[in-house]
Amino acid sequence: MPTAIHSAPIDQRIEWLMELSRTHSALYCDPENSLARQRYLAEHPTRIIALKCMDGRIHLPYATKTPLGIVSPFRNLGGIFDLGWPYMGDLLESQVMEAIQQGHRVLIIITYHFSKGDRSRGCAGFNCDKDAAMAHAHQIREQVEAIFGHGHKTVYPLVCGFETDEDA
Numbered sequence: 613m614p615t616a617i618h619s620a621p622i623d624q625r626i627e628w629l630m631e632l633s634r635t636h637s638a639l640y641c642d643p644e645n646s647l648a649r650q651r652y653l654a655e656h657p658t659r660i661i662a663l664k665c666m667d668g669r670i671h672l673p674y675a676t677k678t679p680l681g682i683v684s685p686f687r688n689l690g691g692i693f694d695l696g697w698p699y700m701g702d703l704l705e706s707q708v709m710e711a712i713q714q715g716h717r718v719l720i721i722i723t724y725h726f727s728k729g730d731r732s733r734g735c736a737g738f739n740c741d742k743d744a745a746m747a748h749a750h751q752i753r754e755q756v757e758a759i760f761g762h763g764h765k766t767v768y769p770l771v772c773g774f775e776t777d778e779d780a
């Protein structure tokens with residue numbers, strides 16, 4: 613994000629965001645990206661699911677250099693999830709089982725985010741407390757292991773922290 617946009621009036625920032633969204637949408641629908649996505653899925657059989665914060669600062673295709681639409685995201689405030697939630701657990705399980713039944717392994721990326729430059733640009737869902745966000749991610753990892761096993765041969769839960777100042 614260019615620095616100037618941070619200090620621009622709110623209307624301009626909203627328009628900037630809408631424009632970015634339109635660009636992503638057009639890119640996603642472009643035949644070039646659609647074919648790249650299908651080629652990627654054929655070449656890389658592991659299916660990727662990500663649990664992430666809904667604030668939108670983690671852009672996984674950008675951070676992982678994958679075509680748009682490869683990583684299948686689940687979003688919630690602060691990336692706060694409980695796989696015991698009635699619908700949440702079912703949704704994740706059915707997506708994982710569908711992939712497995714088609715012969716795929718599944719990587720579940722459990723994310724949290726923080727800013728190295730300023731604590732206050734961290735995750736609002738955890739009052740910008742990086743350690744709390746990380747601890748929660750590890751709790752979800754344990755839930756995934758309780759559901760899909762500790763061997764990680766088929767479903768691999770991976771905790772990933774994203775530093776949002778540099779998309780690292």
Ligand SMILES: [Zn+2]
Nearest residue numbers: 665667690735
């Ligand atoms: Zn967040």
